[in-house]
Amino acid sequence: MIVNNGDLLPLSPMETPAKNAAPPAATPPPTPPPAQDFDFLAQMQDSSSSIDSLLAARAEAEEAEKRAKAAGETPLPYLKDDKKAKAASPAPAPKSMGFTIGGSADDADSPAGMSFIGNDLRRLSDATGMQSNSFEEYAPKAQAAPPPSQNRSGELDDLLPPTARPAAQSIGADEDRKAYIEPPRSLVETHINELLQRTVEFGASDLHLTTGLPPMVRKDGRVTPLPYDAATPREAQRMVYEILTTDQITTYERTHELDFSYGVSGVGRFRFNVYRQRSSLACAMRVIPNKIPSLDQLKLPPVIRELTRKHSGLVLVTGPTGSGKSTTIASIIDVINAERESHILTIEDPIEYLHGHKKSMVNQRELGGDTHSFNNALRAALREDPDVILVGEMRDLETIAAAITLAETGHLVFATLHTRSAPATIDRIVDVFPAHQQEQIRIQLSTSIEAVIAQQLMPKIGGGRVAAIEIMIATSALRNLIREGKTYQINSVIETGQQYGMQSMDRMLAELHRGGTVTYEEAATRAIDRENFQRLVKGY
Structure with a gap:
């Protein structure tokens, strides 16, 4: 401040950058009026009386402050916490030719010193009638520091372009569905192995690839996007075609459908189904664990272990797609493989779980690569000396008829169907055949059936999934119901057959x-x- 003709005027502030200063305000402060050209010492001598009055006013203000402190009051609220004042001040107070009011030149270099300068200026403004906003108008405006990021996702969000932020944030909106919190990545040079690895790391059961969406994974029954850009038709086709053989590409382009299994070293095996939708390629990939889970790990009822000790008959595992049928059968086959000296033959489309030779010899045939159809493979199985036969899926009349025939001829046959309950399974098998053959099939089925295991996978409270299992064991009463076509009474037999290990859904x-x-x-x-x-x- 300077005195000019008895008036106290502010000098033009000389802002100097400070370390760790906060970014400047969005709106720059108004430009102060230009400093006038005069002799500072001469003006001080000519205005000694004015200075005396100013100093007296300052003394009165200091006395008022002392009285306020003695009374327990705080005269200036913004000085309650020097640390807050320091955090709010982006730059040191400007030095005015080495002349400071209310502190030394060294004090003025610190935010606290600047606060005391502001204190003195406010007191002087009250005593001299200066406008109360003169200090705020010409002093550098303090900018509050932005709030610290709560997590790394906040830091990444600051780096994302506005168009990319919603896609990255939408993944983490629901903690239960959150896959990855990171900006979406391009699929231009992404290999399918990378997507499969991320699927396994996330603990998902399926990976889906389709155009117009990022790669999607299914976890606990819910579909969640991975942090990638939406796939284009060209990118989806490139990623799948990179792992196909020439014969597989030819088959897909001829039939527009393709099933095969695929393994990634150190990651696992996957069952692929490639199909077309809206004239572009799409693909569904199921994760197949490297290790076959045990019956105890799956928490299956003890009666299922007893089924592994049978030497003939038909055991059906049923349920909707994705209900764990393949895992249940693989666990049963693994028990037989470890406990019995026998020949196990599997016919699958494609091969999912890999069974090594333990006590049993295991031969696994894949549809397309090892045989042309389930029906052909089952007819040939009679000459391959099997003890246990696994049919991946009973899809048509010929396959169902061949499986029943094998069960009747002294083989233990395991197969799957897409039905919800045990009675529905019996009806489904019979209804596949023409009316004139249905009575014969009922008789054959009543003598060959040993058990039906119907299961559903359900989301658990708190995360994960649990299997709900219905078990029908073929007792003499149940065989009579099948032979007579009274499948509507099977539920009653299951409810009252708990002593045999039966349980209803x-x-x-x-x-x-x-x-x-x-x-x-x-x-x-x-x-x-x-x-x-x-x-x-x-x-x-």
Whole structure:
């Protein structure tokens, strides 16, 4: 400040950059009026009386401050916490020709010193009638530091272009569905192995590739995007074609469908289904664990282990797609492989779990590479001396008829169907045949069937999935019902056959809900008979 003709005027501030200064304000401060050209010492001598009055006013202000402090008051709220004042001040106070009010020149170099300068200027403004906003108008404006990022995702968001932020943030919106929190990556040079590895790392069961969306993974029954850009038709085709053989490409382009298995060293095996949608390539990939889980790890009922000791008959594992049928059968085959000296023959499309030779000899045939059809492979199996036969899926009349015939001729046959319950499985097999053959099939099925295992995978409360399993064991009463076509009574036999290891789907669902494993709504939607399920939940 200077005195000119008895008036106290501010000098033009000389801003100097400070270390760790916060970024400047978005709106620059107004330009102060230009400093006037005068002799500072001469003006001080000519205005001694004015200075005396100013100093007296300053003394009065200091006395008022002392009285306020003695009374426990804080005259200047912005000086309650020097650390806050320091954090809010981006630059040191400007030096005005080495002349400071209310502190030394060294004090003015610090934010605290600047605060005391502001204190003195406010007191002087009150005593001299200066406008109260003169200091704020010409002093550098302090900018509050931006809040620290709560996590690394916040730092990444700051680096993302505006168009990319929503895609990256949408993945982490729901903690249960969160896959990766990172900016989306391009698929231009991405290999399919990278996507498969990320799928395994995320603990997902399936990977889907389609145009117009980033690669999608399924975890705990929910579909979640991986942090990649949306796939174009060219990128989707390139990634899949890179791992296909020439024969596989020819087959796909001729039929527009292709099934095969694929392994990635150090990652695992995967079952691929390549198809077309809207004239572009799409692909569904199922993760196949390297290690076959045991019956105990799958928490399957003890009666299933007893089925592995049978030497003939038909055992069916049923359920919707993705319900774990292949895993259940692989676990059963692994028990036989470890405990019995026998020949196990599998016919699959494609081969999923790999079985090594233990006590048994295991031969695995893949549709397309090792045989042209299930029917051909089953007819040839009669001459290959098998003890146990696995049929990957009973798709048509010929395959079903061949499987029943093999079970009747002294082989233990395992197969899968896409049905929800044991009674529905019996009806499905019989209904495949023409009306004039259905009675004969009922007779054959009643003598060859040993068990039906129907299962569903359900999301657990708190994450993960659990299997709800219905088990039908072929007793004499049940065989009679199949022979007579009274499948509508099978549920009653299952409910009363707990001593044989049977359990109904509705009872299993009720037990899972009462045990706090699944929600009522989820269990009710999976029930076979909703009214029966509600009675079982209530305990009668």
